[in-house]
Amino acid sequence: MRYIISDIHGEYGLFMRLLDKIKFSDGDTVFVCGDMVDKGTESVRLLKFLLNAPNARCILGNHEYAFLTYYWAVMKTSPADFDGVLRNLQSRFYGDGRLLDWDTVDKLEALPFYIEEPDFICVHAGLPLTAECGLVPPEKARTTAILEDRTFMRPDVAPRGEKCVCFGHTPTRNVCGEDKILAYKRESARGDTIGDYYKIHLDTATCLGGPAGCFCADTGRAYYAERPFRLRY
Numbered sequence: 271m272r273y274i275i276s277d278i279h280g281e282y283g284l285f286m287r288l289l290d291k292i293k294f295s296d297g298d299t300v301f302v303c304g305d306m307v308d309k310g311t312e313s314v315r316l317l318k319f320l321l322n323a324p325n326a327r328c329i330l331g332n333h334e335y336a337f338l339t340y341y342w343a344v345m346k347t348s349p350a351d352f353d354g355v356l357r358n359l360q361s362r363f364y365g366d367g368r369l370l371d372w373d374t375v376d377k378l379e380a381l382p383f384y385i386e387e388p389d390f391i392c393v394h395a396g397l398p399l400t401a402e403c404g405l406v407p408p409e410k411a412r413t414t415a416i417l418e419d420r421t422f423m424r425p426d427v428a429p430r431g432e433k434c435v436c437f438g439h440t441p442t443r444n445v446c447g448e449d450k451i452l453a454y455k456r457e458s459a460r461g462d463t464i465g466d467y468y469k470i471h472l473d474t475a476t477c478l479g480g481p482a483g484c485f486c487a488d489t490g491r492a493y494y495a496e497r498p499f500r501l502r503y
């Protein structure tokens with residue numbers, strides 16, 4: 271099965287509980303639509319797991335991109351002091367930053383901005399639309415639009431594309447008042463496969479006390495792992 275998730279934000283434990291819940295195994299694949307890091311306390315642990323798992327496919331979110339931008343700036347000022355640079359980068363993560371190593375930094379730097387599958391596209395925030403509400407292909411979209419654009423989340427934005435667009439970036443509670451995955455179904459489609467949807471908004475506000483949630487591309491079902499206790503902000 272193919273599962274899609276976004277905006278885990280350092281919540282390693284909750285993410286693992288979600289994998290347990292869906293009985294994630296070697297034959298499955300998880301697609302992660304960015305923002306794996308920051309806010310939670312286990313960003314690096316989560317990165318190490320995801321960037322080394324053969325059946326996890328990840329893209330950059332604005333939080334990873336901000337980290338890389340910082341890294342590139344630091345490298346311009348002190349490129350020879352590798353130990354110093356790594357310590358500097360470690361201090362940028364709240365919680366488990368000391369676990370950061372060069373292998374993780376290099377793998378992060380190699381991540382793409384999008385993933386395109388035969389029936390869906392993963393981006394972090396969205397894709398621009400043409401005047402006719404068609405999707406601008408991800409290879410032609412500006413990276414800032416892919417990473418930051420908040421237009422795509424609006425319920426009235428209904429792209430006419432063959433492929434379903436999966437995205438996160440903004441908690442769905444801002445759209446519907448609940449921490450749940452919003453899957454927008456095509457008219458008169460059954461909904462039991464991802465091709466029956468035109469877009470799927472995946473950010474369940476995990477960093478704000480919400481559950482971790484994922485969508486199964488092969489059944490059209492959403493799964494959630496709730497926290498053992500409810501945090502309120």
Ligand SMILES: [Mn+2]
Binds near residue numbers: 394
């Ligand atoms: Mn984001």
